[in-house]
Amino acid sequence: MERIEAIQKITEQLNDELIICNIGFPSRELYAVKDSPNNFYMLGSMGMASSIGLGLALAQKRRVVVLDGDGSLLMNLGSLVTIFNQKPNNLILVILDNGCYGSTGSQCSYASTVNLSRVAEAVGFKNLFLFWNEIDFSEILNINESIFVHVKVEKGNADVPVIDIEPEDIKSRFIEEVKGR
Amino acid sequence: MKDSSQTIYQALKNAGINFVVSLPCVNLGKLMEMVECDIDVIHVPVNREEEGFGICAGAYLGGKKTAILMQNSGLGNSVNVLASLYKLYKIPIIMIISHRGTEGEFMNAQVPMGEATTGVLDALEITYFNPKTPEDALKLISKAVTHADMESVPVGILLEISFW
Numbered sequence: 001m002e003r004i005e006a007i008q009k010i011t012e013q014l015n016d017e018l019i020i021c022n023i024g025f026p027s028r029e030l031y032a033v034k035d036s037p038n039n040f041y042m043l044g045s046m047g048m049a050s051s052i053g054l055g056l057a058l059a060q061k062r063r064v065v066v067l068d069g070d071g072s073l074l075m076n077l078g079s080l081v082t083i084f085n086q087k088p089n090n091l092i093l094v095i096l097d098n099g100c101y102g103s104t105g106s107q108c109s110y111a112s113t114v115n116l117s118r119v120a121e122a123v124g125f126k127n128l129f130l131f132w133n134e135i136d137f138s139e140i141l142n143i144n145e146s147i148f149v150h151v152k153v154e155k156g157n158a159d160v161p162v163i164d165i166e167p168e169d170i171k172s173r174f175i176e177e178v179k180g181r
Numbered sequence: 182m183k184d185s186s187q188t189i190y191q192a193l194k195n196a197g198i199n200f201v202v203s204l205p206c207v208n209l210g211k212l213m214e215m216v217e218c219d220i221d222v223i224h225v226p227v228n229r230e231e232e233g234f235g236i237c238a239g240a241y242l243g244g245k246k247t248a249i250l251m252q253n254s255g256l257g258n259s260v261n262v263l264a265s266l267y268k269l270y271k272i273p274i275i276m277i278i279s280h281r282g283t284e285g286e287f288m289n290a291q292v293p294m295g296e297a298t299t300g301v302l303d304a305l306e307i308t309y310f311n312p313k314t315p316e317d318a319l320k321l322i323s324k325a326v327t328h329a330d331m332e333s334v335p336v337g338i339l340l341e342i343s344f345w
Contacts, residue, residue: 020239040242042266043265043269044261044264044265044266044269045235045261045262045265045266046261047231047235048231048232048234048235048238048262048266049235050235051232051233051234051235051236051238051239052235052236052238052239052242052266053239054225054235054236054239055200055225055235055236055237055238055239055240055241055242055243055245056239056240056242056243057239057243058200058223058225058236058239058240058243059200059223059239059240059241059242059243059244059245060243060244076229076231076232076235078227078228078229078232079228079232079235081228082225082226082227082228082232082236086225167269167270167271168270168271170270171242171270171271171272174242175242175244178242178243178244179244
């Protein structure tokens with residue numbers, strides 16, 4: 001499965017969840033698949049997606065979906081430990097794992113030799129899901145606990161344009177969306 | 182003279198700070214306890230300051246007023262997140278920084294980062310205040326929060342060893 005397919009399959013099954021999306025091509029692909037004020041596109045600060053998602057989940061009640069990557073999670077692995085300890089009941093951490101740094105030329109990451117699901121399990125995550133081909137969120141959306149979703153995807157990026165929204169506008173419309181409920 | 186930790190806590194409360202992340206420093210211990218015991222403040226201990234900035238950015242998107250309690254060493258761990266998240270998107274935060282490596286420091290190892298601290302803040306164009314007494318801190322933290330909110334930027338409060 002290509003990553004953009006995975007993003008499409010996931011967003012099709014979401015309702016009005018808030019999405020924090022990792023830097024680089026993942027954000028561009030999400031933007032191309034389905035732009036929405038519910039989406040916060042990261043344009044910098046690699047590694048911070050899961051942390052931003054945790055802060056957002058703790059600050060308000062709506063469900064938060066983080067679309068993170070393997071390289072990005074490895075850059076901030078301690079985040080899993082913090083999420084586990086804080087136990088937000090409205091956070092779904094999705095790792096789109098292509099085993100490489102896809103936005104910089106597909107150099108291998110250590111996720112090609114280390115199973116990130118088993119890392120999450122060792123940290124203490126109880127709700128673990130692994131998808132290779134089909135992605136089914138029906139059970140996931142009925143769990144009110146922190147959830148780790150591991151999606152294996154192929155290397156490579158879709159041919160999609162850059163995000164033509166100013167960072168401040170990405171932020172402002174997202175904040176308005178959160179406030180509006 | 183007022184108690185230094187109590188004053189910082191009071192200043193943060195006065196400013197409406199309701200979401201705090203922290204990493205310990207010997208000088209921040211009492212303040213961390215006060216924050217932890219306050220049921221109106223969400224307190225998230227973190228593993229690394231950079232992560233703390235990420236969490237606070239998310240909390241800000243969710244409507245909270247945030248602060249980080251950290252040692253100046255953590256500023257070095259957080260340069261990129263301050264530039265490519267906070268500066269890029271214009272996100273406010275109050276940084277309560279125990280400034281080690283300043284006059285009275287007993288550990289030589291703290292001196293290099295202590296000396297680099299204001300230069301790093303200057304390079305990031307982050308405004309900071311340097312209160313010398315608790316009375317000073319009460320006024321300057323209020324001013325810092327106003328500035329952070331008005332400009333949507335991080336503001337630093339550097340508390341040297343002699344402050345505590």
